[in-house]
Amino acid sequence: MVKLAANISWLWTGSSTELGLRSARAKGFKFVESLAPYTEPAESWGRWLEDFQLKLVLINTPSGSSSDLPVRGLAAFPGREDEFKTVFEHALDYSNRLGAPIIHVTAGPTLKTEFGISQQSCYEKNLYWACGLAESNNTTLTIEPLSPRDSPGAFMADLGHAVRTIEAVNHPCLKLQFDLYHQQILHGDIVQNLRRTFSLIGHIQVAGVPNRDEPCNGELNFERVVTELESLRYEGFIGCEYRPETSAEEGLDRWASKYLQPTVETGTNAEY
Template sequence: MIRLAANLSMMFNEWPFMERFRAARDNGFDAVEFLFPYDFAADEIAAALQKNGLTQALFNLPPGDWEAGERGIAALPDRMLEFRSGVALALRYAEIFGTRRLHVMSGRAERRDAAACSAYRDALRYACDEAGPAGIEIMIEPINRRDMPGYFLDDFAFAADLIAELARPNLRLQFDIYHRQILQGDVIRGLQALFPLIGHVQIAGVPERHEPGSGELDDIRILRELEALGYQGFVGCEYRPAAGTVAGLAWRDRI
């Protein structure tokens, strides 16, 4: 059975952020994810989760200065102290929420830059070692450079090799179907080949990032394949509703 998590950074934007939890529950979701919680007190979000009977599936480590265009700092050699502080902050939030998966954004850097590669490896080792005792998995997600120009981690094969190289049991792949199609295509075979590494899945229609099934892929078939593979985690609905969140939820009836 596919378990969906509403992405509250993209969905239910018709409501203020703290009211989106209730909106998600009222529209049939029992889990949520979002980009970042750090503008709110952890206890406030935890109370919203508990009140609405929701599981917090995933959120991201602090990304640096998001408004200035930063998209993570893990691959930035001169930001390691800030990165480590961000790990500690994210783990505090995760403990309060009961979240078991955190996404580390690499940031904008070139993979040909040896210093960036070394910093990224060191950052992931550190995050995994800090998160491991709490039973928390660290996710890495290849993201396409059309949406996020200059993003360091933009290749699924590189991500898989890195997971194998670092050999941390709690380092996992975040497989975003939208990004996979734009980056490399071959989505179903990619899921099959990488399935042992996958800790979290996200979905959106390609190319407009609207509701699943609204673009060039048969997203329902892909979800059925994911189910057939035995996936037990959540599928994050990381899409931008085309014409209102609630109006666009009928796609779920096809699963």
Template sequence: MIRLAANLSMMFQEHDFLDRFAAAAEAGFRGVEYLFPYAHDAEEIRQRLEAHGLTQVLFNLPPGDWGAGERGLASLPGRETEFREGLERALEYAAVLDCPRLHAMAGVLPDGADQGIRQAHLQTYLGNLRHAARACEQAGRTLLIEPINGRDMPGYFLQTQEMARHIVDEIASSHLKVQFDVYHCQIVQGDLIRHLETQFSRIGHVQIAGVPERHEPDRGEVHYPAVLERLEALGYGGWVGCEYRPAGETLAGLGWGRAYGLESATPVAGSSAAGNFL
């Protein structure tokens, strides 16, 4: 059965961050994810989760200087100490929030990076992931890596599913998995169901959004009922993160989720909320 998790970094932005937990629960979600929790005390977030019967599904390790354009540290040579410190901070939050999965963003290559620079990033990436996978195993967590398209995130080091599979196989840890974001895969490569099948045993989390605008998944070029049907048939037992930017008010676009258990979601007359899902 498909279980949907609201991404609180993108959804319910009509509310302050800590109030989005209540809004997600009222809409029928039972799981939540977001980019980063570090602007808030972990205990304060835990109280919101418990008060609204929510499961913390996923969040990211500290990404470096986000405002300056950094998008993760895992592949950046010379930043290994900072990466490890961020990992420890994330594991501390994960312990308080009982969060089983942590996403380590790879980082961005410098402009004009040649093969030598790319190789240095790869070796740094492998070394950091080996360390992080061991630390996650000791803590009972799973580390995730995610291919991200270079249109939304220019220069991102990890962009293809093949590279992600190769890295997971190279590290060979049951605590390192792929975060399969259908939106990013469609933009970079397409052939969604075949990629899903090829690496299913390596997948630790799935995310969805409409393509190309990253709005509700009943909008755009991806027929999500077929993708999610295949995911369920493969035996996926994890969560599906709704990492999309609502085209309007969040609740108005949630009609598509009724087919997946969002019983409180009400389609809005005249909107595309019901889409192809019902």
């Protein structure tokens, strides 16, 4: 069974969080994800999720002082370990309060400056520390290879690098975030790579290639991917992290209707 999660940060960019969540539920989503829920109080998020009967399944760690960099993230940033711990604890607090089971731990950019510790060593130590906190809260952490087309200079930019990092950290809470868009650009051979890394996958995201719009556009055969995931018995979520070609609603009608159950709203709550 395909469980699509609407990425509120991408599908309804420019809308308020509340309106984005309302729109997601109206189109039939039961699950959502957010890059940065921290712009709204957790109490507000909790109320909206309850009002619209939605489950928040994934959030990113806050960018912190990396927010002005081309690639955001602090996990692989030597010298900023204390800040990483602060932003991770903030993410974990939101995860706990909102019931979000997955936190994407963003790595940040490749650095040219020499430090007393390598970026990889810093990355692994930070991830292992974060996994210790996540385990006690029953939370999964993910790392995601990013393509240079969208994130030039990203430290985590290769599937093999992600696999080696997960193996080095060697903690059951750490999983792979397999973004079909990034992986098609980075490596192609999507089905074989899904099979090869399936035991490590904790979350999947999708967008069309090359324009990062609806999955029905471009070269990526999403229906074939779904067939493979069903064969592999994938039980996780597929996050819709793409930029709508026109409107989110029109695009979803073109490719996602078979996976969603639109609702009719009356008043504050939707009828199901």
